[in-house]
Amino acid sequence: MLIVMHHSASQKEVDAVIEAVKTMGLRAEPIPGSLRTAIGVLGNQGYVDDTTIRELPGVREVIHVSKPYKLVSRDFHPEDTVVDVAGVKFGTGHPPVIIAGPCSIESEDQMLAAAEVVKAGGAHMLRGGAFKPRTGPHSFQGLGVEGLKYLRQAGDAVGLPVVTEVMRIEQLPVVCEHTDLLQIGARNMQNFDLLKEVGKTNHPVLLKRGMSATIEEFLSAAEYLLAEGNPRVILCERGIRTFERATRNTLDLSVVPLIHEMSHLPIIVDPSHATGKRTLVPPMAMASLVVGANGIMVEVHPDPDRALCDGAQSLSGEGFAQLVKRLAKLM
């Protein structure tokens, strides 16, 4: 931590800050400059809460060098983490994982048809939403537990592990029972109680980046999971909210190589929710692999034009099979 004093701070004010740092059990190193004095804070093992310092007289700015996360950082865990989800491996040294399936589970038949289509197309894992976070309460909210069963049956029928979103803590046992990978959605990335409870399970987790989460917040959310004892975390970039509305969100692909520098956790990309537009899914999926994503998750519906939710971004079975062929050339 570096404390920058005001241009006009008095020696007495500088001394008071040094005293306050010492009270916190840390060491203070004044660095006098031509324009102003700065004070280096040493001895901390991690992020320091700066509130007792920030508002002392004469303090202009407090600059943090440490980060609010540690367990997820590559600094302290240089080797890549590989997460094994029912035999499917996410991480360096393994081919990128392709997860596919419909946005929503709509019926037993639709789910089975979708599973067959994505299996035939080349997917390694099956997705489907039983609990759906929708902007307004008057939209279809998902089939709930009934849907979970259809998902598991469909996955078993074609031999694919399954992933689905969990939205509330009470649902955790039933979702864990029926799925191989728990998804925490973008809107819940900072639902810290949900993170803590998921962290207490030993179930693999797919953590989606929040709509306006910085990389630091994204990694700090993952830190909640690891801090509770669950290291089986896969990150997922799914687009961030910007001023641009021609696409649903702005897919931030730079985050993939950057996360690989900063963290040892695997990261995949969801180009379907990011773009909201079917024609953009294949190019962005290919780009995801090229920048180093450990997998992609795409929406595929056996009949996308009749999908109850997000049909506009769903690929048909045929479109998906073609995409997988194009992806294979990049692997």
Next chain:
Amino acid sequence: MLIVMHHSASQKEVDAVIEAVKTMGLRAEPIPGSLRTAIGVLGNQGYVDDTTIRELPGVREVIHVSKPYKLVSRDFHPEDTVVDVAGVKFGTGHPPVIIAGPCSIESEDQMLAAAEVVKAGGAHMLRGGAFKPRTGPHSFQGLGVEGLKYLRQAGDAVGLPVVTEVMRIEQLPVVCEHTDLLQIGARNMQNFDLLKEVGKTNHPVLLKRGMSATIEEFLSAAEYLLAEGNPRVILCERGIRTFERATRNTLDLSVVPLIHEMSHLPIIVDPSHATGKRTLVPPMAMASLVVGANGIMVEVHPDPDRALCDGAQSLSGEGFAQLVKRLAKLM
């Protein structure tokens, strides 16, 4: 809903879209133009799910005229709603409500001292956080249920109703028991399961705008509460996330008169979290009242320089008393 066809759409494609609209039980009115055909969709009672239409051949764009909310809209409920919280009234015709207190409840003594200070300064309601949403797991997470008791005691001691944040569904009964107003924080604005459960209580709710929530999403989140039967909803603007980092968030005051046009619900402003900077709190609090806010919520700490959380934005007791005097001149 208006469906805009591509410039080059064939008559057959136009007919197919008309057919699809009819299948949905709605009426289609083609509007041929010089450059392209548009198709008006009539007969819907609210927002129409457009997924079966959006991707039909020849469709260029689907434009929604209806909104995903209805119960919160002034269109269908022209009179202002007044929410009564233990005798304190939020809404048109009542003076703006001043809520004050520390960010976090830190101890019995601190909470009581804070209550005395804000009561003396002129507050109408006491705030304090027992469950704290923190970016990283290594920061202070709040005192929990113990804190709730200190809050209630402090409120009772000085005769002020109390408000605190609820973060998980299982906490709802105990938080309802100890507080007069339930706060749903910005990070949980789209925690739809929490919204639904809070909607099933008849407890007054303070719903904070999400960090990157549009006004439409904000009102749709409130719609979840009303749809479950709880009309006692107070909205709260608390700053949005933008590229600007000189302030913690960008306080969007235009939203206050705009919400008054769009909705019948009362709205207050939290200038402390929005700006993150003590010196900006008084001017932004005054501005909030001038644009029509039904109240403000500010952080006050008996000893802001030693606050465990967000001290930099907390007013001292004296600073708060001065602010209330300045606010009084604007009422």
Next chain:
Amino acid sequence: MLIVMHHSASQKEVDAVIEAVKTMGLRAEPIPGSLRTAIGVLGNQGYVDDTTIRELPGVREVIHVSKPYKLVSRDFHPEDTVVDVAGVKFGTGHPPVIIAGPCSIESEDQMLAAAEVVKAGGAHMLRGGAFKPRTGPHSFQGLGVEGLKYLRQAGDAVGLPVVTEVMRIEQLPVVCEHTDLLQIGARNMQNFDLLKEVGKTNHPVLLKRGMSATIEEFLSAAEYLLAEGNPRVILCERGIRTFERATRNTLDLSVVPLIHEMSHLPIIVDPSHATGKRTLVPPMAMASLVVGANGIMVEVHPDPDRALCDGAQSLSGEGFAQLVKRLAKLM
């Protein structure tokens, strides 16, 4: 400047950085910490270009303490600047200045009618655009020099100084001749050549904040004007671009008190362009004064429903006169 070394940086890498700092004629102070070493850089008189340092082996981050501006900073010029525009004074100690008029100059008659209406309503200065920056080339681009003459005539007729936007360097002499205050629009805030040339005149300047300019960039743009010798600069907040589209831009009122802390230059607010909505102009204008703006600029059109540009945000003469009465109560 503070150079933060990687956790794993070797002593040799630390030494190389120290050497590089010395080569720049500056002093380096290593601050060894428990997790990593930081190096304080001392002796610089202002902002240091960090490019020769940032990419040396072992460097993790370079943190700047100095800012890219100095002349506009209150640190080095504590007294408020007052800018005199043909007798109208912008700055501390003077009542807020009200600038009003149409977005575009449309005709001699319209401009005169507008001038009479704003004078009658209580304005201190007249605005009108002769050169209009429009998103597309097929929209009305303004009357040009002809318009400038109508503006000056109208101002003279009612006894008000005038302000208009200048968009290209060759126009500077003619715009200076016909106007008392030069406006640099949001889209040109970083048109550095225009800034430099305007800086060489001694004409008062109204510098609007760019659509996505940080406060640091805004002040740095003003620094260009002062660096060329023109200290007669008035800043203008006019809304920033965010994800929210219910208003045209998001008016960032916190910037007003913050600029007053950081700079000695006066700042006014344009609530018309910021909100794009007539009903929001009066509340946001009032809020601007409450947070300390040294003036406001609003659009007024004698016949707003027939305005060629931005009619939706223009006040009528009557609406303006009412607003001025409400503003007077806040002064």
Next chain:
Amino acid sequence: MLIVMHHSASQKEVDAVIEAVKTMGLRAEPIPGSLRTAIGVLGNQGYVDDTTIRELPGVREVIHVSKPYKLVSRDFHPEDTVVDVAGVKFGTGHPPVIIAGPCSIESEDQMLAAAEVVKAGGAHMLRGGAFKPRTGPHSFQGLGVEGLKYLRQAGDAVGLPVVTEVMRIEQLPVVCEHTDLLQIGARNMQNFDLLKEVGKTNHPVLLKRGMSATIEEFLSAAEYLLAEGNPRVILCERGIRTFERATRNTLDLSVVPLIHEMSHLPIIVDPSHATGKRTLVPPMAMASLVVGANGIMVEVHPDPDRALCDGAQSLSGEGFAQLVKRLAKLM
């Protein structure tokens, strides 16, 4: 254009709007709905200025179907445009063009060394900045006309066409004389006077997307160039400004396939300015080609650690040569 009336609009108000539309020489088609009436506007040949309509009593919203651009739209020009720059071709059917060189021209020697390095590495065109847009006036502003000469000499020496930024209208003749491709920088994307003058030349133009420009604004800026008679326009995505600060900007790669759908103009990507970080340049460059970019522009410096500007994002000659080899595999 679709005019949506308020829920409570009277028949008289609807009639007045219809009348106003007719006055504009257009046709109005009322579409009565169960909740509200909408009015379709027909007969316009392009974008309609809605200001005389938008504020009529009873009008709730005006929705545009036409766009503010036409010449750049694929709707009216379905074939891809290929821009020939001194024999190097940008557009469909031609291999992606690799432009490389230093951010700033620093000296005759540096420029020649850079030219040799990028030529050897496999570039098709040479870049270098003679006029530099810098946030503050105290940073290096470029060598000016002297630099242009070094650039041209260096290009000629190795046989590569050259591109450089033009910042002011008076510089146009000299910049045209010394360069094959004129660059309009992000900060000048809406410097409409510069666009108009560049549009009057027949020189090829590289138009960079503004920092917070929507796709619609980006295409509208290009429309200025075509409207003045210059169809030799190449677009360039270079990252947009978002809340995320871990990268300098957020590279919006979705824009590439989307622009290909919307426009016939070629588009390239600048991953160096977008990310601001050397290690991110290669993956993002590769991703650019995968999503369909017609070229990339990267910063290469013979000695990146000593670059006067943006060294942190510059590749070394060796790094560049390796990148070209990796790109070749994707072509």
